[in-house]
Amino acid sequence: VGLFTKSIKTMDDLFLHVLQDVYYAEKQIARALPGLIEKTTSRQLAAALKSLLDAGETAASRLEQAFDLVSEKPKGTSCPAIDGILKEARGIAGDIGDKQVLDAALLAALQAVDHYRIARYGTLVAWARELRRTAVGRLLSANLAANKAADRDLSAVAGRKADRKAAAR
């Protein structure tokens, strides 16, 4: 949620504001992911990142439909939360030499990205219900479900890596 919220007076305003917040987040994530994909040498992790990138495109297009349904132009609003999360992800990606340690750090950063989206879409789904915006709610529920699935995929990649390394000790 951005900082310039003086104009938020109603739940409709707040809903639109957070819709813009998560739209901005999707765009920033889409810009950051290719640089992170380049860093990893794990094919499994690269594939997971690539599918996150594709899922993000679908999510952004669903958000554009949601804007349309509330008769607004798709627009982002600055969001320090996702900026901070991606700043950390880029910092980590640039600073770790060891490939396996880097992959673990990338995975962790992506899980934080994903949980941010889960929190935001979860909130928007509840608000859409409150505002009786059923069609918009359906689009946001689809984004929520996609992010929960992505989080499970990332956890599975992380879990397999952890098991392999624990077994190798």
Added chain:
Amino acid sequence: VGLFTKSIKTMDDLFLHVLQDVYYAEKQIARALPGLIEKTTSRQLAAALKSLLDAGETAASRLEQAFDLVSEKPKGTSCPAIDGILKEARGIAGDIGDKQVLDAALLAALQAVDHYRIARYGTLVAWARELRRTAVGRLLSANLAANKAADRDLSAVAGRKADRKAAAR
């Protein structure tokens, strides 16, 4: 995860780094919550925030035990992610006049805070398993479970509010 990660060479280094990251996050959250509790006029939300504050203290003390188990002094490391999330929470809290809209925004901000912790503790639990640090893993699992429970509580508060408002329309 902070930005000064040049010294991260092994999984043990990365584990310690993220432990310091989430310790910093707990401390910052504990500093931010009282100001947010003041803003709300909902007793239900104030109670949820107060129990988050208590849970945070317990979580911080478990982290201190975890530092002890890995023979390190409890120390935070700068974390732009939680800084961004809390900056948004404070911005929203200061900028919305309507009480019900403010409460909805506060709830949303807290769910984002909580999901950040869920992501971090989830990561640390997996790494503790990989590093065969069973006792540390148990402490972190307890923090993970507490945050998942807190998220369910916040979702329940948000859901009840949403239902009430949808019914009132």
